[in-house]
Amino acid sequence: MLNAIARRTIxxxxxxTSAAALTVWAAGQxxxxxxxxxxxxxxxxxxxxxxxxxxxxxxxxxxxxxSSPAVVxxxxxxxxxxxxxxxxxxxxxGVGSSSGIVGGGLNVRGVSNVIIQNLNFRGSSDDAxxxxxxxxxxxxxxxxxxxxxxxxxxxxxxxxxxxxxxxxFNHDKTMLLGxxxxxxxxxxxxxxxxxHHNWFDGTNQRHPRVRFGNPVHVYNNYYGGVTxxxxxxxxxxxxxxxxxxxxxxxxxFHCGEGxxxxxxxxxRNNTLVNSAGSTSGCTGSVxxxxxxxxxxxxxxxxxxxxxxxxxGKVA
Numbered sequence: 001m002l003n004a005i006a007r008r009t010i011x012x013x014x015x016x017t018s019a020a021a022l023t024v025w026a027a028g029q030x031x032x033x034x035x036x037x038x039x040x041x042x043x044x045x046x047x048x049x050x051x052x053x054x055x056x057x058x059x060x061x062x063x064x065x066x067s068s069p070a071v072v073x074x075x076x077x078x079x080x081x082x083x084x085x086x087x088x089x090x091x092x093x094g095v096g097s098s099s100g101i102v103g104g105g106l107n108v109r110g111v112s113n114v115i116i117q118n119l120n121f122r123g124s125s126d127d128a129x130x131x132x133x134x135x136x137x138x139x140x141x142x143x144x145x146x147x148x149x150x151x152x153x154x155x156x157x158x159x160x161x162x163x164x165x166x167x168x169f170n171h172d173k174t175m176l177l178g179x180x181x182x183x184x185x186x187x188x189x190x191x192x193x194x195x196h197h198n199w200f201d202g203t204n205q206r207h208p209r210v211r212f213g214n215p216v217h218v219y220n221n222y223y224g225g226v227t228x229x230x231x232x233x234x235x236x237x238x239x240x241x242x243x244x245x246x247x248x249x250x251x252x253f254h255c256g257e258g259x260x261x262x263x264x265x266x267x268r269n270n271t272l273v274n275s276a277g278s279t280s281g282c283t284g285s286v287x288x289x290x291x292x293x294x295x296x297x298x299x300x301x302x303x304x305x306x307x308x309x310x311x312g313k314v315a
Contacts, residue, residue, distance in 0.1 A: 031045075031046070031047075031048070031051065031071050031091060031093070032045055032071075032091045032093055032115045032117050032138075032140075033117065033118075033141075034140075036115075036138040036140065036162040036164065037162065037164075037194070037196075037291070037293060038162040038164070038194025038196060038217060038291060038293065039159075039160045039161055039162055039192045039193055039194045039217070039291070040136060040137060040138040040160055040161050040162025040194065041162070041291065042136060042160075043113055043114070043115060043136040043137060043138040043160075043162070044089075044113060044115075045069075045071070045089065045090055045091030045092075045113060045114060045115030045138070046069045046070045046071035046072070046089055046090050046091040046115075047069055047071075047089070047091075049068070049069045049070050049071050049091075050071070051071040051072075051073050052070065052071070052072060052073065053073040053075050053095065054072060054073065054074060054075065054078070055075050055076055055078070056078065057078050057079060057080045057081075060072065060074060060078050060080065060084075060101075061080065061084050064084070064085075064086050064087065064090055064092055064106075065084075065085055065086070065087050066087060066090075067087060068089075069089035069090070070089070070090050070091070071090075071091045071093065072090060072091065072092045072093070073093055073094075073095050074092065074093065074094050074095065074099045074100065074101070074119060075095040075099055076095075076098070076099055077098070077099065077100055077101070077102050077120065078099075078100070078101055078102070079101075079102045079103045079104075080101060080102075080103055080104035080105075081103060081104050081125070082104050082105075082125065082126065083104065083105050083106070083107040083126050083127065083130060084104055084105070084106060084107060085107050085109065086106050086107065086108045086111065086114055086116075087111060088111035088112050088113055088114065089112075089113045089114075090113075090114050090115070091114075091115040091117070092106070092114075092115070092116050092117070092119065093115070093116075093117045093118050093119070094117070094118040094119040094120065094142075094311060096312070097118075097311045097312030098120070099118075099119065099120065099311075100119040100120030100121055100122070100142075100143075100311070101119060101120070101121050101124075101128075102121075102122055102123055103123055103124065103125060104124055104125060104126075105121070105124040105125075105126055105127045105128045105129060105130060105147065106128070106129050106130070107127075107130050108129065108130065108131045108132070108134050108137055109130070109131075109132050109133060109134060110132075110133045110134060111134050112134060112135045112136050113136045113137075114134070114136070114137050114138070115137075115138045115140070116129060116137075116138070116139045116140070116142065117138070117139075117140045117141050117142065118140075118141050118142065118311050118312070119142045119143075119311065120142070120143050120144075120311055121142060121143070121144040121145070121147070121151070122144070122145050122146050122147075123146050123147070124146075124147035124148060124149075125148050126147070126148055126149050127147055127148075127149050127150045127151070127152075127153050128144045128147040128150070128151045128152065129142075129144075129151070129152045129153070130150070130153050130155075131152070131153070131154045131155070131158045131161060132154070132155050132156035132157070132158050133156050133157055133158060134158050134159075134161075135158070135159045135160045135161075136160050136161075137158070137160075137161045137162075138161075138162050138164070139152055139161070139162070139163045139164070139166065140162070140163075140164045140165055140166070141164075141165045141166065141309070141310065141311060141313060142166045142167075142310070142311060143166070143167045143169075143310040143311045144166060144167070144168050144169075144171070145168070145169050145170040145171055146170050146171060147171065149173065150173055150174065150175060150176050150206070151168055151171055151174050151175060152166070152174070152175045153175065153176040153177075153179070154175070154176070154177050154178075154191065154193055154208075155176065155177070155178055155179035155183075155187075155191075156179065156183070156186060156187070157186045157187055157190040157191070158190065158191060158193075159190040159191065159192055160192060161192075161193045161194070162193070162194045162196070163175070163193065163194070163195045163196075163198065164194070164195075164196050164197055164198065165196075165197045165198065165305075165308060165309045165310075165313075166198045166199070166309060166310065167198070167199040167201060167309045167310035167311075168198065168199065168200050168201060168203050168207075169201040169202055169203060170202070170203075171203045171204070172203070172204040172205065173204070173205060173206050174200065174203045174204070174205065174206045174207050174208075175195075175206050175207060175208040175209070176206055176208065176209050177191055177193060177208045177209065177210045177211065177213050177216060177237075178191050178209075178210065178211025178212045178213060178235075178237070179211075180211075181211065181234075181235050181259070181260050181261075183211075183212070184212060184235075184236065187211065187212035187213075188212050188236065190212070190213070191210075191211070191212050191213030191216070192213055192214075192215065192216065193208075193213060193216050193217070194217045194219075195208060195216075195217065195218045195219070195221060196217070196218075196219050196220050196221065197220050197221065197301075197304070197305050197308065197309060198221045198222070198305070198309060199221070199222050199224065199305045199306060199309040199310065200221065200222065200223045200224065200226055200230070201224050201225070202224065202225040202226070202227065203226060203227070204226070204227045204228045205226075205227075205228040205229050205232075206232070207221075207223065207226065207229075207230045207231055208231065208232075209231075209232045209234065209257055210231070210232065210233045210234060210237035210239050210263065211234050211235045211236065211237055211260065211263075212235065212236045212237060213237055213238070213239075214236065214237060214238030214239075214263075214264070214284075214286065214287050215238050215239070215240055215286050215287040215288065215289055215290075216233075216237060216238065216239045216240070217240050217242070217289055218231055218239060218240065218241045218242070218244065219240070219241075219242040219243045219244065219293070219295060220242075220243045220244060220295065220296045220298075220301050220304075220305070221244045221245075221301070221305065222244070222245045222247070222301050222302050222304075222305035222306060222309075223244065223245065223246045223247060223249045223252065223275070224247045224248070224249070224302070224306075225247065225248050225249065226246075226249035226250075226251075226252075227250075228250075228251065229249075229250075229251040229252075229253070229254060229257075230244075230246060230249055230251065230252045230253050230277070231252070231253040231254075231265070231277075232253070232254055232255070232256070232257035232260075233253075233254075233255050233262070233263040233264060233265040233282065234255065234256055234257050234260035234261065234262060234263050235260050235261055235263055236263055236284070237263030237264065237265075238263060238264040238265075238284060238285065238286035238287050239253075239263065239264065239265045239266070239286065240265075240266050240268075240286050240289060241253050241265060241266065241267045241268075241270065241277075242266075242267075242268055242269055242270070242295065243268075243269045243270065243295045243296060243297070243298045243301065244270045244271070244298060244301065245270070245271045245273070245298050245299070245301040245302045245305075246270060246271065246272045246273065246275035246277065247273045247274070247275065247302060248273065248274045248275065249274075249275045250275065250276070251276070251277070252267075252270070252272055252275045252276060252277030253265060253267055253277035253278070253279075254277065254278050254279075254280075254281075255279065255280075255281055255282035255283070256281060261283075262281050262282050262283050263282065263283065263284060264282055264283060264284035264285050264286045265279050265282045265286070266279070266286045267279060269295070269298055270298050271298040271299050271301070
């Protein structure tokens with residue numbers, strides 16, 4: 001059960017509505033579209049900095065590693081190698097629906113206030129996006145596949161992050177939250193992340209796999225044909241799994257995974273079609289969600305998310 005201080009707070013229009021999610025991306029858009037809800041609220045990235053458009057890896061790396069706030073518009077598919085650092089106060093945003101990053105990934109490490117939006121990521125030699133020791137990060141409306149390791153991994157005391165409206169496909173270990181069981185001294189009290197309106201399209205596992213983060217809010221996501229498991233809450237994790245649509249996903253959610261002992265998990269208002277989840281063996285409690293949000297009815301989530309998630313659409 002939720003602990004004594006936990007209350008479900010539903011208010012106003014804090015979460016993007018399905019109609020807004022269908023807005024078509026404007027190819028000439030300069031800055032980030034919309035604003036994050038959930039734990040990443042308040043992230044502004046490069047803000048009103050004059051946008052710069054990049055078409056080469058050299059220009060991309062230089063712009064996103066600048067010490068000044070920047071809005072970096074990625075035009076076309078740019079090949080980079082390894083994990084390239086992203087500096088603080090950056091918006092990195094794709095132009096149109098055919099822009100993004102190939103071969104390498106973005107490393108959001110030890111910084112604050114970063115937006116990554118409307119980019120295709122594929123074939124990274126490590127992670128597509130890595131977030132660690134960072135706060136106020138918004139990862140939104142990207143399409144990600146086929147990285148060597150994770151697609152969006154969040155670890156090492158990262159905090160106040162929203163992962164929204166992304167499409168994930170052709171991948172195994174999709175999203176890790178908390179990198180190891182022996183990192184309690186760093187991670188405890190951090191790793192607060194909101195995952196909403198993402199499309200897990202036939203991916204295998206870790207959607208997410210949670211350690212230490214409490215609360216972690218997993219809501220209004222579409223799990224289509226997930227082949228191993230959806231959500232796993234493990235060591236000291238507290239995960240609210242709410243209003244999601246699990247479709248032909250054998251193991252929708254559970255506690256414990258591999259050698260990690262069970263954490264806490266509350267599941268409510270989900271739609272499960274040819275799917276099943278279990279809270280058997282879960283331990284502890286889930287802290288209250290500290291922000292207001294609007295929950296889409298879970299029965300509508302499949303159509304909302306498949307129409308609105310990924311590149312080429314803005315929320």
